[in-house]
Amino acid sequence: MTNLERPAHRPSVTTILVVDDSTAIRRIIARALAPAGYRVIEAADGRAALEVCRIEHPDLVLLDVDMPVMDGHATLRYMRSDPELHAIPVLFLTARTGGADVAAGLELGAQDYVRKPCEPAELMARVAMALRAKAQEVALARQAVELNELSTTDALTGLGNRRRVEATLVELVGTSGADAIVTAIMVDVDHFKHVNDTFGHAVGDVVLRIVAHRLRGAVEDRLFVARWGGEEFIIAGVGLNDAEAFAAAERVRLVVSAHPFATGIDQAIPVTVSAGCATGPLGAFSTVLAAADGALYAAKRAGRNRVSVAAPNSILT
Numbered sequence: 001m002t003n004l005e006r007p008a009h010r011p012s013v014t015t016i017l018v019v020d021d022s023t024a025i026r027r028i029i030a031r032a033l034a035p036a037g038y039r040v041i042e043a044a045d046g047r048a049a050l051e052v053c054r055i056e057h058p059d060l061v062l063l064d065v066d067m068p069v070m071d072g073h074a075t076l077r078y079m080r081s082d083p084e085l086h087a088i089p090v091l092f093l094t095a096r097t098g099g100a101d102v103a104a105g106l107e108l109g110a111q112d113y114v115r116k117p118c119e120p121a122e123l124m125a126r127v128a129m130a131l132r133a134k135a136q137e138v139a140l141a142r143q144a145v146e147l148n149e150l151s152t153t154d155a156l157t158g159l160g161n162r163r164r165v166e167a168t169l170v171e172l173v174g175t176s177g178a179d180a181i182v183t184a185i186m187v188d189v190d191h192f193k194h195v196n197d198t199f200g201h202a203v204g205d206v207v208l209r210i211v212a213h214r215l216r217g218a219v220e221d222r223l224f225v226a227r228w229g230g231e232e233f234i235i236a237g238v239g240l241n242d243a244e245a246f247a248a249a250e251r252v253r254l255v256v257s258a259h260p261f262a263t264g265i266d267q268a269i270p271v272t273v274s275a276g277c278a279t280g281p282l283g284a285f286s287t288v289l290a291a292a293d294g295a296l297y298a299a300k301r302a303g304r305n306r307v308s309v310a311a312p313n314s315i316l317t
């Protein structure tokens with residue numbers, strides 16, 4: 001099997017790519033790493049190394065500086081500019097003694113360097129240190145994602161919260177532009193205070209969780225659902241015209257009220273929602289949201305369990 005052939009079942013061991021134009025050097029390094037259980041693959045120049053990286057995605061690259069076709073500096077520069085390869089850690093292999101050469105490699109993004117020839121013990125120590133640093137980096141990144149997820153998730157319903165809405169709007173502006181037409185649907189559980197007063201707050205929490213579940217199942221993929229606060233929810237997204245926006249709000253209303261909410265043993269509560277709907281420029285989302293909120297209260301004043309649409313002239317751009 002050549003270096004460019006991906007194995008049918010990638011071994012669950014740490015893979016290290018050794019890149020050096022000297023076959024002897026590659027063999028020496030491979031023999032030094034093998035006792036530690038590393039899987040070692042090889043490439044003879046930078047261009048071949050890039051191809052191997054795309055196929056194997058190694059855990060670490062030992063990269064020689066002086067090579068034909070594409071040297072180590074050019075190879076690392078390319079890796080750091082490629083989204084598929086930029087996160088792979090690299091240790092430079094160099095026979096040069098000048099500090100400037102080492103500094104140049106570190107500035108390009110190498111984790112460390114190993115001078116040739118090197119003692120096996122030093123090689124193993126530097127490899128282990130680079131792999132530990134990468135593992136810590138991955139763990140911290142995963143932790144940051146998890147913390148961000150927690151901070152933007154409503155603990156009761158599992159939906160996004162206001163922070164998630166804000167972040168999603170920023171993403172939508174980036175992908176669709178501020179002039180894109182956004183739909184905002186404000187949804188409020190009818191007579192929710194009566195539910196809490198009659199059945200208790202624990203049952204009220206169950207009702208909110210069921211509403212969240214039904215809302216999430218009722219909306220299209222291009223819309224997102226979040227808990228706005230209390231018994232209010234928001235549904236928003238781009239790409240809907242006025243008729244489609246109303247249809248989405250009406251579908252949500254019908255899905256919520258279709259069946260009583262099972263909130264306990266032999267206890268089912270009929271629940272309805274009111275909704276206010278508005279559309280307008282994404283860049284003026286706060287105005288669109290205010291118009292949807294006004295339409296929501298119009299729906300409540302009109303008797304609840306209905307959808308009200310904001311008048312076009314209520315949204316100023």
